[in-house]
Amino acid sequence: MSTGTTKLDVVVSDVVPVNDLVTRFHFRRRDGELLPTFSGGAHVVVEMRDGERTRLNPYSLMGSPLDTREYTISVRRDDVGRGGSLFMHRSVKPGMEMVVSYPVNLFSLDLRARKHLMLAGGIGITPFMAQTAQLAAEGGNFELHYTCRTASLGTYADVLRERYDRRVRLYHDDLDERIELDRLLSTQPLGTHLYVCGPAGMINWVRDRAASLGWPAETVHFEHFAAPQPGLPFDVTLAVSGKTIRVDEQQSLLEAIEAAGVDPPYLCRGGVCGQCETNVISSDGKFIHNDHWLSEEEHRSGKKIMPCVSRFEGQSLVLER
Amino acid sequence: MGITFRKETFRDDFTFKNSPEHIKRFPFPFHEDAYMYAVNIEPHVVGPKGSVLENLIDVDEHYVAEMQDRALVLAEDPLRCQSLPHMTLAGWDLLELLMEQQASGYPEHFTLTRDGDRWRWINRPLGIDDTFTFGDTSTLPYGPMEYITRQSQGDFCILDQRDGNLWMDAGMVTTQADWSLDFDIGMNFFEWHAPVPLAHEKGIFVRALKFLTNIQQGKPARRLNWTMTINPRLDTSPENYHKWGPDRTTVTPENVGDKVHLRVELQSFWRLPRSNGIVFPIRCYLIKMDELVTQPKWARRLHRVIRDLPDELATYKGLTRYRPTLVEWLSKLDDGSPTSPGFGPD
Numbered sequence: 001m002s003t004g005t006t007k008l009d010v011v012v013s014d015v016v017p018v019n020d021l022v023t024r025f026h027f028r029r030r031d032g033e034l035l036p037t038f039s040g041g042a043h044v045v046v047e048m049r050d051g052e053r054t055r056l057n058p059y060s061l062m063g064s065p066l067d068t069r070e071y072t073i074s075v076r077r078d079d080v081g082r083g084g085s086l087f088m089h090r091s092v093k094p095g096m097e098m099v100v101s102y103p104v105n106l107f108s109l110d111l112r113a114r115k116h117l118m119l120a121g122g123i124g125i126t127p128f129m130a131q132t133a134q135l136a137a138e139g140g141n142f143e144l145h146y147t148c149r150t151a152s153l154g155t156y157a158d159v160l161r162e163r164y165d166r167r168v169r170l171y172h173d174d175l176d177e178r179i180e181l182d183r184l185l186s187t188q189p190l191g192t193h194l195y196v197c198g199p200a201g202m203i204n205w206v207r208d209r210a211a212s213l214g215w216p217a218e219t220v221h222f223e224h225f226a227a228p229q230p231g232l233p234f235d236v237t238l239a240v241s242g243k244t245i246r247v248d249e250q251q252s253l254l255e256a257i258e259a260a261g262v263d264p265p266y267l268c269r270g271g272v273c274g275q276c277e278t279n280v281i282s283s284d285g286k287f288i289h290n291d292h293w294l295s296e297e298e299h300r301s302g303k304k305i306m307p308c309v310s311r312f313e314g315q316s317l318v319l320e321r
Numbered sequence: 322m323g324i325t326f327r328k329e330t331f332r333d334d335f336t337f338k339n340s341p342e343h344i345k346r347f348p349f350p351f352h353e354d355a356y357m358y359a360v361n362i363e364p365h366v367v368g369p370k371g372s373v374l375e376n377l378i379d380v381d382e383h384y385v386a387e388m389q390d391r392a393l394v395l396a397e398d399p400l401r402c403q404s405l406p407h408m409t410l411a412g413w414d415l416l417e418l419l420m421e422q423q424a425s426g427y428p429e430h431f432t433l434t435r436d437g438d439r440w441r442w443i444n445r446p447l448g449i450d451d452t453f454t455f456g457d458t459s460t461l462p463y464g465p466m467e468y469i470t471r472q473s474q475g476d477f478c479i480l481d482q483r484d485g486n487l488w489m490d491a492g493m494v495t496t497q498a499d500w501s502l503d504f505d506i507g508m509n510f511f512e513w514h515a516p517v518p519l520a521h522e523k524g525i526f527v528r529a530l531k532f533l534t535n536i537q538q539g540k541p542a543r544r545l546n547w548t549m550t551i552n553p554r555l556d557t558s559p560e561n562y563h564k565w566g567p568d569r570t571t572v573t574p575e576n577v578g579d580k581v582h583l584r585v586e587l588q589s590f591w592r593l594p595r596s597n598g599i600v601f602p603i604r605c606y607l608i609k610m611d612e613l614v615t616q617p618k619w620a621r622r623l624h625r626v627i628r629d630l631p632d633e634l635a636t637y638k639g640l641t642r643y644r645p646t647l648v649e650w651l652s653k654l655d656d657g658s659p660t661s662p663g664f665g666p667d
Contacts, residue, residue, distance in 0.1 A: 006538075006540055036594060037594035037595055038538075038594055038595075039597040102537060102538050103538060104537060108483070109597075111408075111481070112407045112481075112483075138410075218483070273535070274531075275535060
């Protein structure tokens with residue numbers, strides 16, 4: 001019952017620098033046909049062929065779901081990450097042929113909501129670009145609160161203000177503007193759903209405050225992709241396929257497994273969907289769990305690992321793969 | 322050349338029959354001589370030419386008669402079709418899916434022309450030619466789900482996905498094996514499966530839900546389910562139990578071949594793109610015993626499956642009353658010789 005996504009052959013139709021940190025990429029189908037329809041909040045996994053190395057990184061689709069002539073993503077440059085965003089910024093040019101996955105939505109709107117209250121931090125704005133476009137077309141009721149470091153790094157803040165005017169509130173860190181979260185959360189009409197996407201600290205803060213103020217968990221939605229972190233290299237034995245592999249400093253465990261020709265199922269590659277969950281047969285060392293899927297108890301048990309984002313340090317690790 | 326649609330009924334005089342070519346394409350659900358629950362889900366990909374999997378949405382010789390029967394059911398009981406208010410977008414998703422699949426699979430019978438959001442839909446077997454605005458409910462005679470499912474064989478449940486669960490929030494259900502949309506509407510996956518015996522203990526529903534919530538766009542999945550029905554009646558709903566329940570007392574050794582039908586559901590699961598919901602078409606195929614046993618392998622295998630079925634399952638499927646009569650009748654067609662692996666006839 002392995003699931004994965006179908007692939008789409010695309011060509012980079014445009015590369016647009018948005019500000020000092022963010023660049024937008026446009027993709028069209030190579031055969032000229034329309035791309036598959038998607039829903040606001042969906043992401044695609046972009047395959048990056050960087051010499052010997054293949055990286056697969058998820059990015060939210062930020063165009064309008066009503067326009068499937070092209071897909072657009074925005075990539076924030078991360079100078080200390082594993083190199084995926086640097087590859088996109090430095091090497092991806094218009095006309096380049098690439099492969100992206102079918103859209104997958106793990107951050108879907110709850111269409112029962114009477115009102116959608118959206119909180120974005122930094123590059124976490126991207127899924128809301130698509131969701132607001134979808135809701136605006138249907139006359140949906142939404143309100144967006146967007147925190148960015150400075151006005152010049154407020155990616156798409158101008159576009160959003162122009163499109164939606166007072167439905168968008170901006171907060172700039174350098175001007176010491178802060179969301180009055182408690183007031184905001186305690187003055188919403190019944191039937192409001194809350195959506196948050198941004199840095200982990202912001203997501204945790206919003207979820208905690210919402211819970212304290214009595215918001216039912218079912219009405220609080222969050223997108224919490226953890227990018228795989230670099231770390232020390234380590235060796236792994238794949239018991240089912242009978243292979244021993246090395247995971248490099250800049251490689252995720254999942255990428256190393258794939259490079260060995262073994263294909264576990266995956267969807268998000270960010271530690272949230274649960275697809276690549278892998279049983280540990282034996283281990284001698286320390287797990288570095290970075291996922292949001294396994295419970296704390298499972299983390300402590302040493303019996304499971306999410307290879308998309310988690311790592312290992314120690315003598316030996318044997319996985320059921 | 323197209324399909325020759327049969328004139329037949331699924332009630333009163335029960336003139337439903339499968340043509341000889343249709344018997345061979347029947348989706349016989351047993352791949353071995355025994356049956357037990359399993360999570361028998363597989364990718365819904367196109368199968369051999371001439372099989373019910375030749376197209377992912379199958380249209381067959383019973384199409385027109387089934388749509389007429391659906392209209393009769395709806396006229397008596399409009400609650401067989403329901404859609405909660407947040408499911409309209411999913412209804413448009415379904416309309417697009419079914420129009421595209423039927424038009425590409427059966428171009429001689431269906432044509433879809435899209436010009437932006439101005440769409441023209443021609444359904445020749447039912448004599449329909451409508452132009453409408455995609456997304457604008459006021460341009461169709463019914464809501465989008467009802468409009469297209471009055472023109473598509475099989476029942477359709479549209480499931481909303483939220484809170485890590487699936488919710489039965491819309492559907493068109495007129496050919497069901499003893500369950501009720503009106504009863505289940507708004508329930509989640511575990512709630513509507515509560516009555517199924519044995520499977521809960523096996524953890525089947527937990528695994529199945531995990532699989533279904535991860536169904537991806539462009540990658541539908543399917544499974545087969547089965548039961549038996551006395552007389553070729555599509556509408557075996559709880560609402561009409563008083564009409565079909567007593568039929569089960571009418572089986573005699575003389576009429577088994579004509580009255581007892583194997584009822585197979587081809588269930589498929591599709592991610593809907595705009596709403597992020599899942600549509601779950603449940604397509605019902607009926608075959609009477611006289612038709613089924615024209616394939617000797619199927620006769621031998623069905624005898625063994627029904628004979629050895631655990632009692633809980635026989636009860637759940639409603640076979641208890643006539644099982645001995647059926648097994649006795651089938652046993653005469655089982656010489657004990659082995660059956661070949663796989664579903665198909667020899």
